Each structure stands twice: as structure tokens, then as C-alpha cells.
Amino acid sequence: MAPSRNGVQGRFLALLASLFLLAAVTTAAAIPAPAADQSPALDTRSLFNIALPILPCFKPTVRKEWSKLTSKEKKAYTAAVMCLANKPSIAKSIPAAVHRYDDFTGVHNMQTPDIHFVGHFLPWHRYYLWAYEKALKEECGYKGTQPYWDWTKDAETMPGKSMSQFDIFSGVDGFGGNGPWVETTPEQNWMGINDRTGGGCVTDGPFVNMTLNVGPGADYSTRNPHCLIRDFAPEKFKDNVGQDTINEVIQHKKYEDFAWRLEGLPGWSMKNFHGGGHFGVGGLLGSMGDSNNSPNDPVFYLHHANIDRIWTQWQEKNLIPRILDMGGPIKAFDYSNQRAGNVTLAFKIGLNELAPEIPIAAVMYTRGPMLCYKYE
Numbered sequence: 001m002a003p004s005r006n007g008v009q010g011r012f013l014a015l016l017a018s019l020f021l022l023a024a025v026t027t028a029a030a031i032p033a034p035a036a037d038q039s040p041a042l043d044t045r046s047l048f049n050i051a052l053p054i055l056p057c058f059k060p061t062v063r064k065e066w067s068k069l070t071s072k073e074k075k076a077y078t079a080a081v082m083c084l085a086n087k088p089s090i091a092k093s094i095p096a097a098v099h100r101y102d103d104f105t106g107v108h109n110m111q112t113p114d115i116h117f118v119g120h121f122l123p124w125h126r127y128y129l130w131a132y133e134k135a136l137k138e139e140c141g142y143k144g145t146q147p148y149w150d151w152t153k154d155a156e157t158m159p160g161k162s163m164s165q166f167d168i169f170s171g172v173d174g175f176g177g178n179g180p181w182v183e184t185t186p187e188q189n190w191m192g193i194n195d196r197t198g199g200g201c202v203t204d205g206p207f208v209n210m211t212l213n214v215g216p217g218a219d220y221s222t223r224n225p226h227c228l229i230r231d232f233a234p235e236k237f238k239d240n241v242g243q244d245t246i247n248e249v250i251q252h253k254k255y256e257d258f259a260w261r262l263e264g265l266p267g268w269s270m271k272n273f274h275g276g277g278h279f280g281v282g283g284l285l286g287s288m289g290d291s292n293n294s295p296n297d298p299v300f301y302l303h304h305a306n307i308d309r310i311w312t313q314w315q316e317k318n319l320i321p322r323i324l325d326m327g328g329p330i331k332a333f334d335y336s337n338q339r340a341g342n343v344t345l346a347f348k349i350g351l352n353e354l355a356p357e358i359p360i361a362a363v364m365y366t367r368g369p370m371l372c373y374k375y376e
Helices: 005-029 044-054 071-084 100-115 121-140 151-155 234-240 243-250 255-263 273-282 299-316 319-323
Strands: 061-063 373-375
Touching: 071 100, 071 121, 100 121, 121 255, 121 299, 151 234, 151 273, 234 273, 243 255, 243 273, 243 299, 255 273, 255 299, 273 299, 299 319, 299 373
Parallel strands: 061 373
Antiparallel strands: none
């Protein structure tokens, strides 16, 4: 069967986008970096390593929304997650890690000060998700793709439906629900989360007996066996993850403005679907609310897949310019570049033992052969 006209046009656009990105990176790499704290110029080998993942793939895998998966597909995914939690750690840089699932949490913990409120927040997490999905497939035989959680759909059902009734928190074929109520003191509530409803270990679902060894807190050297904790905060969730917030974010034309508005600022001075997802699920005491160790909750990966989907949608509104558009501070909150420069396409991101260092350019386009995925 001959390819459809739309299919041919899509392939042509993919190739054109890749060539533009490669040309831009090649040109930029020839210019020496202006300061020691900027990304260095790239040599020929580095350019070759950039070129390979930018060239387009024509049969990308499709990431689907969690509720669209069959019960069998959902159970296959959660089983693969538990498989990682039963394989020995390989990350020597994370002394607290016992198993492969800990490795991913530990790397996020170690790099937390350098990957939030910076220009590379989105590409780093895109690369991190890709490495996680790769581990599920190659080490645990997972046949599907990394799903995402479109929380806007669930937020639209509130307050008629409670968070515990969301499909994703099913105890049968989801991630299990909330933890039981745990009292806290006013001093603990530094984030102003007054609608929390849990705070204890999850009591149903596939992760009831999951032992996590990294966190809470910034220490990734000391093992601390503990359970998965959830502390649903339904008002924080509903107020921050709606379509109105997404619309406000994606209206920005420049990446720096888009990325800054997407991640927002600590606290609740502006609606923020990144924080709304984390603290809506994690509340005050839950794993998702621990900024260093939020990947301890497997829902983290579906939450960030949806954020990656929103970035992808933003890119595709004006594909070629936007897969070339990168910026923002190298150092957290350094929006005026007082401590370091701006992130570029040549800036390197890495995942310790999980995956090698690569230039940001390699993950700017999801349909290159390294990433090779799209969202339904």
C-alpha cells in the first residue's frame, strides 16, 4: 500500500526539521563558548554524536494516556516497574541504592539542585524518562511504551469524583491509592498545603510491599528502607492542573518564557501544573512531594511524561524554529545570568551510570532515532 499524502508530508517535515537542527548545532558548535561556565565548543566526534540522534525516525513508538490502556497493558507496566525494584543496583554513585528502581531515584536526588529552575529542566527530564523506559524494556521485558497521565481529564471530574476514584489510582490495575491520615505540625507545612488527606504508606495496589531505600531528603548515601507514601491534596491538584493553566503556558512564543512559566516558582503565587501534580499526589508527607526523591512514586514518570507531551505539543506548533529554541539559566534561579550563562543546544546533560552525557540537541526532537516516539 502506498503511503498517504499526509504520511509523506509528515516524513518530509521530520527530515527537514532534523536537517535544520543539525545545521544549527553544527554552526553553533564552531563558535567558541564565551566563558568557562558556558557549554564548550564541540569537536568533530561530538558533532557526529549529535548528528546521529537528530536524524529522523519514521516509525516512532506511540506513548498513550494511562486510561486508554487495557487492564492487561496496565498490569504489564506496573509489573515491569516492580521488576526494576527487584534487580540489583548498578549505580555506584548512589551508595543508598539497593535496586535498579533506587538508581533512578538516586540520580534524580543527586542532580536535583542542578535540574530544576534551570533552562535544561525539560530536556533533562525527557532524557531521564527515555532512560527509564529503556530499562523497563531491556531489563524487564516490557513490550509497551511509557504511558502518560493526562491529569486535566481527572481534574474536570472534581469535586464530583475524589482522587481515590481516578483510574490511575485503582488498586486493581492502577498504582494504588492514598495513604492513611497522619498528623503533622504547623512547622512541617512549609508549602501551605492545608487540604492534605493522607500521609501514610499506600495500602492497596501493586506497590504495597515495595521497599524504597533512597530518601527522604537530600542524602543519597545512607540507606533508609521505607514504603511508598501518598498524601493526596485534592484542592491543590484541581486548582493547578486544569486546561486553563496549560493554555496560559503554551501561549508563550519563546522557549525561555514557555519553560519559565511551565515550571513556575516555588509556592502557589501562580498556577503551576508541574507542582500541582507533585503536591496534589504527594501532599506534605508523600513521596511525590519530596523534591529530591519524587521518582520514588512510580506515578512520577506518568506525570512527567504528560509534561513532556505538553512541551512536544508546544514544539509542534512551530516545529523547526522550536526544536532549535533553547535557553534559560545554567544555575537554578539565575535568570539574570549573574552566576553562569545560558543553556544552549550544545550544553551537556547526563544521568550518571544510567545513560551517558549527551548534548541537549540530541533530545530536542522526539522523532529522532534515539528517542523515536510520539504521543497519541
